[in-house]
Amino acid sequence: MTDLNPELKTRIEQTISKEPVMLFMKGNPSMPQCGFSAEVVSVLKELGVPFGSHNILSDPDLREGLKAYANWPTFPQLWVSGELVGGCDIVRDMHAKGELGLLLAPFKK
Amino acid sequence: MPLSLQELADQLRTAFVGAEVRVEDLTGGGDHFAATIISTAFAGKLPIARHRMVYAVLGDAMKSDIHALALTIRTPDETAGGDPK
Numbered sequence: 001m002t003d004l005n006p007e008l009k010t011r012i013e014q015t016i017s018k019e020p021v022m023l024f025m026k027g028n029p030s031m032p033q034c035g036f037s038a039e040v041v042s043v044l045k046e047l048g049v050p051f052g053s054h055n056i057l058s059d060p061d062l063r064e065g066l067k068a069y070a071n072w073p074t075f076p077q078l079w080v081s082g083e084l085v086g087g088c089d090i091v092r093d094m095h096a097k098g099e100l101g102l103l104l105a106p107f108k109k
Numbered sequence: 110m111p112l113s114l115q116e117l118a119d120q121l122r123t124a125f126v127g128a129e130v131r132v133e134d135l136t137g138g139g140d141h142f143a144a145t146i147i148s149t150a151f152a153g154k155l156p157i158a159r160h161r162m163v164y165a166v167l168g169d170a171m172k173s174d175i176h177a178l179a180l181t182i183r184t185p186d187e188t189a190g191g192d193p194k
Contacts, residue, residue, distance in 0.1 A: 036177065073164050073171040074178070089180050090156045 008065045015062065016079050019052030020107050024066060025076040026057050033057060036088035037076045043095045044078075049104045080104065111139025112174040117167075124166040125150050129185075135177070143179040152184045 004012070016022055021044070027033030029041045029051075044051050056063040056075055067073050070084050078085040080103060085091065094100040118132045121144065128148035135141040144163075151159045159182040164171050171178070 036179075071161060084157065086157050086160065090160065093156060 004065055004068055008061060009069065012062060012065050012069050013082075015054055017082050018054075019050075020081055021049055021051040021104060022079040023051050023053045023076055024056050024079070025053055026055070028055050029053050034076075039088050040076045040078060040091050043091055043100065044104075047095075047101050047104055048109070049107050050109055080107075112142075112170055113139065114142075117142060117144065117170075120166060120170075121146055121163070135179070140174060140176040142175060142177070143181075145181040145183075147183050147185055147188055149184055151182055152186070156182070 015024075023029075023037075023040060023044065025032060025034070025037035025040065027037060029045075032038035032041055041053075054062070056066070063075070066077065070077060072084060072087070074087055076087055076091075078087070078091055085094070085100075085103070091100060094103070114132050114134050118130050121130045121132070122128065125146060125148040128146050128150070130147075131145040133143040135143055146163065150162070154162070160180060163180055163182065167175065167178075
């Protein structure tokens with residue numbers, strides 16, 4: 001496990017908990033810069049769940065730090081209530097099985 | 110340095126002995142891959158834990174050579190009922 005500098009760790013934890021549903025992605029929801037990020041955005045929109053997002057392309061420190069913090073080497077990363085749900089494959093699978101809608105139901109407006 | 114499909118498949122087959130492994134180079138560039146791994150090693154593991162097992166096997170390659178890796182990870186029992194894809 002990589003030792004994260006405490007300031008970065010604090011910033012990561014604050015960003016993860018900024019919203020109950022947080023997507024760390026390449027680009028932003030209106031203009032994703034990667035097909036996998038775009039797919040997760042479209043699933044969340046389809047479910048009608050409000051979510052926060054963070055563009056890791058414009059934040060290299062957090063991008064590298066979050067990989068270590070999460071023990072997860074890729075983006076996008078979907079976090080719910082401070083816990084990593086997974087990347088695009090897991091989101092797609094859970095959505096296909098109806099599990100994602102159940103998980104996110106409490107956060108629908 | 111691009112990773113060959115063969116190297117990727119070999120690493121996965123070495124780590125998950127007896128697994129059914131299929132790999133695909135999505136762009137031909139040696140850095141965007143898809144892999145399907147069917148192994149009893151994943152029984153009783155949540156999706157996130159299964160992905161971490163695969164990422165751990167690939168180690169440094171995940172940090173450098175591999176830019177994207179779409180994973181389909183199942184147990185033989187899960188595939189018996191038919192692959193939804």
